[in-house]
Amino acid sequence: MEQEELTALDKLNVLIIDDQILVQNVIKSALFELGIVNVKCAENSYYALRLCEQTQFHVVICAFNVKSDKDGFHLLEELKFKRYVTKCTVLIFLSAETSEDLVNSIVELQPDDFWVKPLNNKQVQARLPLTLEVKRTLFNVYQALDRQDYSKAIYYAERYMLNPALSKYHLQMKRLKGECLLQLREFADAALYYENLLQSHKTSWAHLGYIKALLEQDRLAEIQLLLQQLTDKTDTRFATYDMLAHYYIGKQQYGKAYEEIKKATRLAPRNIERNKRLLDLARLNHDHVGQYQATIAMAKYAKNSIHDSPLLRLNVVRAGIDYATTIDKTDAVRVLNQSEILLTELEKQPAMASQLKDQLLVIRARLHTAREERDKAEGIVDNHISLRPGTSVEDNLDKVKALHELGRREDAVSLLDAIKRQISGTNLTSQVVSKYIEQEAAERSAVHFTPQQLNRMAVEFFKRNKFHAALNSLEQAFSLTPNNMSVALNILKVLVALQQQETLDAGHLALANNLLQQLQHAKLDEEQQEKCVGFQQHFSQ
Structure with missing residues (x-):
């Protein structure tokens, strides 16, 4: 996309994604009156994605409640992943809801505007030209951000801030400059920049940028009062909890990290990557009910998204068995029955039965053991399960549990040693998983029973x-x-x-x-x- 493409209204390509025909008509009518004639509408995510394959849209207006397949959050996540929507695209989110968890989810996607339904012609005609003007005027900055050239983005932002004619955009440029300093990991410079900025602009985003810059320098003690203030405010508490979780993982304080990630996930439950971190921390902190709930949430929110996978439903069954082995028999029977229903559904699907045959057999063996049907479990393990590690850490872990629960501790510990060698990477997710594997190895060597x-x-x-x-x-x-x-x-x-x-x-x-x-x-x-x-x-x- 080039800057001049955002100038001529009659050349703009606009996509409206909403399952309500009335909303589509209101927006189309307002756009036509503005002189925007190239307008496409999609009632569901499937059609929206097909349209994006055919046309590059300059403006995407998307509703949250696209109910027929996936919601607007996961649709926009996919549009961004596939580069159909970039920083140079005008992105507008529509919703009749203004609940805190929805607003937090929207903020994560960083739209250019958020329109609250019901809409009328005057609202659309007043808001869209302003959003277009910002995108057109600051196009060089957004293009640099798309290319992850943060130094160039800072260069353009500083140039624009020297121009008095662009004074109404200066605060926006200051915000983008701060974000670029953080992306460049210039945390000392970023902290000083935000500290100076807060003398005149006490905005939520400036406070959050300042917090992030200090946390990255391990200066937590300096901002205790500010952290309390930010977690008391609706518009900043979610981001603050999320940053604190990130900080505590880096410090290997996994109990504190888990408490913060739970708070952040409750306030923005649709982000699957955060749910994965929640799951990993739940396991590491021996919170079996939290682990079980996290897998259920992931399977629910990932449905029809780019994250959707049969493995998410497999993990619900696995976590259910883990949970059942830690509670009294009455409650365990209930959880195991729920796990049985889901496992049977998965086994009945031809694609699952062929592609994930080994994983399903391991889970079936674990389910038999949990129900004290040891002979059946041993029959599956002896006749169908290889002791060699596969390529998936999660699959291998489940095999370890199946062996350990049957008292085959030497085989279980040997397999755990092989899993340790599979963990690679220095990011925080790898760090948490690696720590969990280490913990599992120690516990399964020392403790011989569930x-x-x-x-x-x-x-x-x-x-x-x-x-x-x-x-x-x-x-x-x-x-x-x-x-x-x-x-x-x-x-x-x-x-x-x-x-x-x-x-x-x-x-x-x-x-x-x-x-x-x-x-x-x-x-x-x-x-x-x-x-x-x-x-x-x-x-x-």
Whole structure:
């Protein structure tokens, strides 16, 4: 696209994507009155993509609720990925909704304008020419950004800021210059730039740029008050949580990173890459219910998008089995039944059955083991599953779990060693996955059973007054499920019983104290709360 193409209105190509004919007609009528005649309309994403293959559009106006196939967020994500929409394209988002999660998702896509429905002719005729003028006037900057030539973008921005005739665009140029400094990783210069800018322009984006520049320099302590202020404001809290998650991953503070990424994901749930980071951090932090929910969210939001894949539904089943092995039998049956339904659906699809046959067999074996159908699981593993690692880390991990759950620990640990060699890359995602593999290897070498199996063993030991054995089983279970307060309470119960037989040593008392502190900050139901109070009274005597 060239700058002059945005000058003549009668030469502009405009695409309207909305499943409401009335909205299409209102916008078309307003465009025709402006002299824009080359207008195409699409009622769904499929048709919009076909039109983009045939024509280069200068203006794309897209509704969020394109209900017939994929929503507007994922459509625009795909249009950008395929380069049908670039920084030089005028991109306008339409929605009748103004909810916080939708606005956050829209902001991530960086449209040039956001029109709230219902629309009328005057609104369209007033807004579009202004947006076109900005894009046309600052075209050189946007073209440089498209080419990722951030130094050249700064050069043009600074030139424009020297021109008094372009004063109404100066603030926009200041914003783009700051973003380019961050992209160039000139974090010290960026921090000073934003600090000076904030003396006269206390905008949300300037505060967020300043925060990012300081976090990248590990200067978190300097901005604690500002962080609190930004997380209290609707228009900045999402981006602040996201930056903090990124920062804590870099510092290998994965518990804090997980808390921040959960907040960010709740505020902008459609971003699949963020959901992947959420999933990786949930696994690393032993949050099995969070892991299960993250896979469900990914399968839901990725549907019909460029991220959609049968593997996302496979991961829901895998996470369901992981979760089921950490909870009591009644709840586990419910989760396993849900997993069975989804797995059966996948097995019935011919393409899945042929392309992902090995993965489906591993999951089926794990499901049998979780249901205590050991013979069936062993039959699948012995006759159909190779111990050699495949190309997918996730597939290999699931195979490790299948082997470990059947007590084949040496094979499981050997396969884990092979997976370690598969992890490559220095980015933060690779860092989290690598740490998770390391954790899995250590735990599966040291702990020989699932949390559910360990809990059952502890119950049997307790009934036979073998309190040390019961405590050992429960401590192992708690190491695998450190957020499970039922296990914490059971450990305290065993410690009380043990104290009636012998004097507790310093290690036992420290364990009790640590668990009671953790329980004070946990969400407990009424029965758990009552037990907790009783244990607190007992150990405070």
